[in-house]
Amino acid sequence: MFTVYVASEEGLRTQIVEHVKNIPGAVLTGSSTELRQALEECAAENPGVLLVDDTLLTQNVGLYEQITRVPYPVVVMASPADAEAARRALTIRAKDFISLDTWTHDLPAILSRTATPLEGEVHRDGRVFVVFSSKGGVGKTTLSVNLGIALAKASRQPVAILDLDIQFGDVAPMVGDAPLVTLYDLVKGTRHVDQDMVKRTLKRVANNVYILAAPNNPEEADDIRADHIVQILQLLRETHSYVIVDTAPGYTDMNVAAFDFADTILTVCTPDVVTLRTVGQALQVFYEGFHYSRDKVRIVLNRSGSKTGVETIDIAQVLQSPVSYQLPSDGSYPVRAANEGAPLIVQFPDSLLSRAVQHMAAQLVQETEGRQRSTPKKLSKLPFLARLRRKPQ
Ligand SMILES: Nc1ncnc2c1ncn2[C@@H]1O[C@H](COP(=O)(O)OP(=O)(O)O)[C@@H](O)[C@H]1O
Ligand SMILES: [Mg+2]
Structure with a gap:
């Protein structure tokens, strides 16, 4: 089991969310079309993985530094033909990269191997x-x-x-x-x-x-x-x-x-x-x-x-x-x-x-x-x- 947070532009966000819901073991913990809001919510929830659409990265250069310091893994989704996108993923220290051409096929495997599993969570005794x-x-x-x-x-x-x-x-x-x-x-x-x-x-x-x-x-x-x-x-x-x-x-x-x-x-x-x-x-x-x-x-x-x-x-x-x-x-x-x-x-x-x-x-x-x-x-x-x-x- 692992949790996923999705940050993406509206059209793609809805599609990704639907796919994540069908990945065995994945639990959607939230999603947003705003990168700043996504980071705020993830700070409270500490998801197993944050999936970010590269389009949001291009619009939020000022947040790169903050992303490099988050404690959970980040995966970037972008066009494989875009060399700048690969560079952005490196800059924010993304753990993995999903190609926009094949994402529906690759998503389950990439998220499963990158996400921090829930098994390590604390026993809370609430x-x-x-x-x-x-x-x-x-x-x-x-x-x-x-x-x-x-x-x-x-x-x-x-x-x-x-x-x-x-x-x-x-x-x-x-x-x-x-x-x-x-x-x-x-x-x-x-x-x-x-x-x-x-x-x-x-x-x-x-x-x-x-x-x-x-x-x-x-x-x-x-x-x-x-x-x-x-x-x-x-x-x-x-x-x-x-x-x-x-x-x-x-x-x-x-x-x-x-x-x-x-x-x-x-x-x-x-x-x-x-x-x-x-x-x-x-x-x-x-x-x-x-x-x-x-x-x-x-x-x-x-x-x-x-x-x-x-x-x-x-x-x-x-x-x-x-x-x-x-x-x-x-x-x-x-x-x-x-x-x-x-x-x-x-x-x-x-x-x-x-x-x-x-x-x-x-x-x-x-x-x-x-x-x-x-x-x-x-x-x-x-x-x-x-x-x-x-x-x-
Ligand atoms: N302190 C309050 N002031 C004004 N309205 C309230 C207050 N507490 C509850 N209500 C209203 O009273 C109604 C019943 O509340 P609800 O929480 O559904 O009760 P219960 O779960 O005990 O049946 C709802 O319409 C709710 O909005
Ligand atoms: Mg009631």
């Missing part, structure tokens, strides 16, 4: 967050997506977002993506999921941010089982520093598997009495049924400051737990961003909610980097009801 609520429409997906992007930015580390709202998941549309491959494609017909399969299903949606989308059709959810989710989470945390799991309400086997696996459960509530009542019940299950620690289950108050007559202080009293994070109401910005098919934090980075999520991400990164990771996880094999009756150990 922190797993599950974003949960007993209610729909409280902002779980909004938080999952925007926190994911903010964590990647604050930590400069890879982040995966798994959409476990398996029937009506909307992580992909919220980032403006229509996924071709989903969780369903990853698990159908198999009991064992491996790292290569997961990597092929992940879709890059921003710098260092990858999503594993929910199935396209609700009926496909039937094929997904709790033990698939445990395997997938284990594989994701080996390759990503942060893993965020968006969920649908309910104590399904799959959600319970994710709760057990999580380092931190972010329980989202809003300042209204009906939501608070069910969130209170959910917290009781976490603390008294599952015996999770007060640190593992944290409360996120979304739409805080809304004039609902319920104050933050009342909320902490009703839930008998402190509110760990407060996210303000942000008017129509979240809906506008979703309608424009872009995450809020990308579209309106200075909006109230974007800033609050960035602050939350900065806190979480500081906390994560500062603390020693816990010992390997013990996963409960007991079904949900049996676990509710279990005595604390």
Whole structure:
């Protein structure tokens, strides 16, 4: 397995991207028609190989020096008849040269032999967050997506977002993506999921941010089982520093598997009495049924400051737990961003909610980097009801 970044003029870029997607073992990590942007994105992602169309080199002489210093291999694609092109490739210390006459044939072999394989990557042992609520429409997906992007930015580390709202998941549309491959494609017909399969299903949606989308059709959810989710989470945390799991309400086997696996459960509530009542019940299950620690289950108050007559202080009293994070109401910005098919934090980075999520991400990164990771996880094999009756150990 290796990752490829493509920098090329528009017409050729689309063709190359299509070819790269069909090369076994190659994962497209990004593409751009601007060399400067390509270098910026590659600085964050460190691809296995950067493929550059010579036309972009002719337009960006000022960037040659920077290219000679990049830590990943660079391959240039140019016309074999152009002697100047060969010289440019030498100047930027390209590892290889692909001829425009035969590129469709040569691309797989040249990329495979030049790219740095993924096998050498670090074992990350990432922190797993599950974003949960007993209610729909409280902002779980909004938080999952925007926190994911903010964590990647604050930590400069890879982040995966798994959409476990398996029937009506909307992580992909919220980032403006229509996924071709989903969780369903990853698990159908198999009991064992491996790292290569997961990597092929992940879709890059921003710098260092990858999503594993929910199935396209609700009926496909039937094929997904709790033990698939445990395997997938284990594989994701080996390759990503942060893993965020968006969920649908309910104590399904799959959600319970994710709760057990999580380092931190972010329980989202809003300042209204009906939501608070069910969130209170959910917290009781976490603390008294599952015996999770007060640190593992944290409360996120979304739409805080809304004039609902319920104050933050009342909320902490009703839930008998402190509110760990407060996210303000942000008017129509979240809906506008979703309608424009872009995450809020990308579209309106200075909006109230974007800033609050960035602050939350900065806190979480500081906390994560500062603390020693816990010992390997013990996963409960007991079904949900049996676990509710279990005595604390
Ligand atoms: N803090 C907020 N301010 C304004 N609108 C919000 C806020 N949080 C969420 N929303 C909006 O509320 C709706 C439900 O949010 P969503 O994240 O889909 O909830 P859930 O995933 O819990 O069902 C969306 O239209 C979203 O844009
Ligand atoms: Mg949702």
